[in-house]
Amino acid sequence: MLMTCEGIYSYYSEIIKRNNHIQNEMFEKYNVKRGLRNADDTGVLVGLTEVGDVHAYIMDEGEKIPVEGKLRYRGIDIYDIVEGFISENRLGFEETCYLLLFGELPNKQQLDEFSQLLGSKRTLPDYFAEDMILKAPSKDIMNKLARAVLASYSYDENPDDTSIENTLRQCIELIARFPTMVAYGYQAKRHYHDRQSLFLHSPRPELSTAENILHLIRPDSTYTRSEVEILDLLLVLHAEHGGGNNSTFATRVVSSSGTDTYSAIAAAIGSLKGPKHGGANIKVMQMMENIKANVKNWSDEGEVSDYLVKILKKEANDGSGLIYGIGHAVYTLSDPRAVLLKRKAEELAKETGNEEEYNLFTTIERLAPEVFAKVKKSDKVVSANVDFYSGFVYKSLGIPVELYTPLFAIARIAGWSAHLLEEHINGGRIIRPAYKNVKGKIPYKPLKDR
Structure with missing residues (x-):
């Protein structure tokens, strides 16, 4: 008697699990760098870069000493970059893209010309929206974005040329078009899956990236200067994070094979979608909704702390045992992106009358490290990361949850592009780490003897 389809996959899943489980002791025996991490949780050094630098601790005689986090784009501190354009009352994402791509800050003429170049490339190719976005709407905008990037190959007259000149052209076009691809993917999802108006x-060439995003996703295309400035800051903070983060490494790994730009960037999008990476801001907001529903008095630190204990013990929220947005693979005492974003989040909370919820965020940020140390019996230093406040800011701007991670991609395409170009210039060899087979030899059995 044949099993149901569901039964078949369940049956085969158990076989797969049984025949693919490797004991933890084997990883220890062969000193495997799981997750490309050393035993002290530092990253395995696999390359060199001049694009971005993340500094979160110092090593002293083999001991990891936590320090305040630093993030530098092309050697320039992120605090200085942000202070630079905010003090001059202008937006910063286009300048940041230029810095990451070309390795130096632009003068006014260079910045104006580059901004105009981006503006001229924002429109999608003829019939692209109809054929590649509207005809196959996706419930997840990240999947739609990846498909749109891969489809761009078919609209490119010279897609496989990996020269620096051609790759740069492709990257600039993708940086310019990501907001349009994301916005149209979102509108298609709203229309075909949510039954809303289309x-x-x-896109308007004279508008900045942040302005175009709000113009494209809102039915009435309206926005305030304050909203644009906050969204622009988010784009700047998410634009780059060194070569070791998962999606950037994916870009470099895939591009090292000599494949085309679109394949490499699509792989990065697939990586960023994951809840352990770019999808973490959605997890934060889902967790916060759970906390708000189960903690009666948000100002009672004891009650908040008790619920955080339940979360860590896998007795609350999604059962993962994680306080999303707290802790980072690299940062220890602080994440500079979270520090900068928290300032804007406070301003936004006052403007929107959402101070009570903002105070709950700050309470959790303050209590979580203590609760983590107590429950986990660990001396690991943890702090809020950028995802902790980004979701709050997006929500305050009225941006739908399904756009949180795509907005991350709109920003990070700048960093991916810079690393892609750097890999083409300096890589030379396909990235190919080793895996040791620990199965051993097994004789083949004839069918009649099985």
């Missing part, structure tokens, strides 16, 4: 605004 709004497809044309």
Whole structure:
């Protein structure tokens, strides 16, 4: 008697699990760097870069000493970059893209010309929206974005040329078009899956990236200067994070094979979608909704702390045992992106009358490290990361949850592009780590003897 389809996959899943489980002791025996991490949780050094630098601790005689986090784009501190454009009352994402791509800050003429170049490339190719976005709407905008990037190969007259000149052209076009691809993917999802009206605004070349995003995703295309400035800051903070983060490493790994730009960037999008990477801001907001529903008095630190204990013990929220947005693979005492974003989050909370929820965020940020140390009996230093406040800011801007991670991609395409170009210039060899087979030899059995 044949099993149901569901039964078949369940049956085969158990076989797969049984025949693919490797004991933890084997990883220890062969000193495997799981997750490309050393035993002290530092990253395995696999390359060199001049694009971005993440500094979160110092090593002293083999001991990891926590320090305040630093993030530098092309050697320039992120605090100085942000202070630079905010003090001059202008937006910073286009300048940041230029810095990451070309390795130096632009003068006014260079910045104006580069911004105009991006503006001229924002419109998608003829019939692209109809054929590649609207005809196959996706419930997840990240999957739609990846498909749109891969489809761009078919609209490129010279897609496989990996020269620096051609790769740069492709990267600039993708940086310019990501907001349009994301916005149209979102509008298609709203229309075909959520049964809402369809709004497809044309991108406006004179607008910045942040302005175009709000123009494209909102039915009435309206926005305030304050909203644009906050979204622009988010883009700047998410634009780059060194070569070791998962999606950037994916870009370099895939591009090292000599494949085309679109394949490498699509792989990065697939990586960023994951809840352990770019999808973490959604997890934070889902957790916060759970906390708000189960903690009666948000100002009672004892009650908040008790619920955080339940989360860590896998007795609350999604059962993962994680306080999302707290802790980072690299940062220890602080994440500079979270520090900068927290300032804006406070301003936004006051403007929108959402101070009570903001105070709950700050309470959790303050209590979580203590609760973590107590429950986990660990001396690991943890602090809020950028995902902890980014979701709050997006929500305050009225941006739908399904756009949180795509907005991350709109920003990070700048960093991916810079690393892709650097890999083409300096890589030379396909990235190919080793895996040791520990199965051993097994004789083949004839069918009649099985």
